[in-house]
Amino acid sequence: MGIGEALALGSAATWAVGVILARQLGAYLPPLALNLLKNTLVLGVLAPVTLLLHWGDWPVLPTQDLAIVLASGVIGIALADTLYFRALNELGAGRMGIIGNLYSPLVLLLGFVFLDERLGPAQWVGFGLVGLGVLLVSRPPGEWKTHPQHTVRGIVIGMLAIALMAVAVVMVKRILEAQPLLWVTMVRLAGAVSGLLALAAWPAMRARMRFDPRAVPWHRLVMAALIGQGLSMVFWLGGYKYTSASVAAILNESASVFLVVLAAVWLREPLGRRAFAGVLLTFSGIACMLLGRAMP
Numbered sequence: 001m002g003i004g005e006a007l008a009l010g011s012a013a014t015w016a017v018g019v020i021l022a023r024q025l026g027a028y029l030p031p032l033a034l035n036l037l038k039n040t041l042v043l044g045v046l047a048p049v050t051l052l053l054h055w056g057d058w059p060v061l062p063t064q065d066l067a068i069v070l071a072s073g074v075i076g077i078a079l080a081d082t083l084y085f086r087a088l089n090e091l092g093a094g095r096m097g098i099i100g101n102l103y104s105p106l107v108l109l110l111g112f113v114f115l116d117e118r119l120g121p122a123q124w125v126g127f128g129l130v131g132l133g134v135l136l137v138s139r140p141p142g143e144w145k146t147h148p149q150h151t152v153r154g155i156v157i158g159m160l161a162i163a164l165m166a167v168a169v170v171m172v173k174r175i176l177e178a179q180p181l182l183w184v185t186m187v188r189l190a191g192a193v194s195g196l197l198a199l200a201a202w203p204a205m206r207a208r209m210r211f212d213p214r215a216v217p218w219h220r221l222v223m224a225a226l227i228g229q230g231l232s233m234v235f236w237l238g239g240y241k242y243t244s245a246s247v248a249a250i251l252n253e254s255a256s257v258f259l260v261v262l263a264a265v266w267l268r269e270p271l272g273r274r275a276f277a278g279v280l281l282t283f284s285g286i287a288c289m290l291l292g293r294a295m296p
Contacts, residue, residue, distance in 0.1 A: 046185065077195075078195030083164070103252070134253050
């Protein structure tokens, strides 16, 4: 297993841990406030570490690259994550899990058009197995509890969020390959926090920032932010730095399966036959991805 593949899988696993820790945070915090708090916490930890590691030899990003990295943070975190949390509140985890399956096909398409990436035969088989496995572990329709009037709006918001995530990571792929991982992550996160602060200052959004600080489980928020947002983000971008965007995106899809496994082991939630089959299919697909090689 190459370092890029390992980081992509590590991102999926840490994201799943973060989701377990962050369960029901949406009941205490509106989407924009939750996104701003999580990313500000991560930036507050990541920035000093990154600056210390590069002290005296700070990387220099050309102006164009700097603008792209900052824009990627605004698009992929400030906008996409806020829209994702909004859609999650309206649709629930089951439907968002299905919509999330659009992510890797979009990255494959964008990678084909803009990065000239191709997958080998074994990796196409892996892509199919991972996609089928993720579909199986998603909640069946009977467990979805979405208000009918919110369904269409939530689906549109969710699809837009996934599309923005795909665009944001593909646009920084070449810069990631040439620049230090933590430095690009820090700059991208700074762009995201700046964008979130601008959104929060917008008069129309101020009402959507209100919450009761006394009701927020802050310890859970901090742990979820550092693991599910911070560590997962570093691993996520590291996967795109050290392997092709197409391979990293497909391996990232395993996050849903890690979530099911962790829920069964950690929370003692039952693992039905359908979910068990999905886990087996997904990990079989991951094996195909790791055994195959991307064509140049």
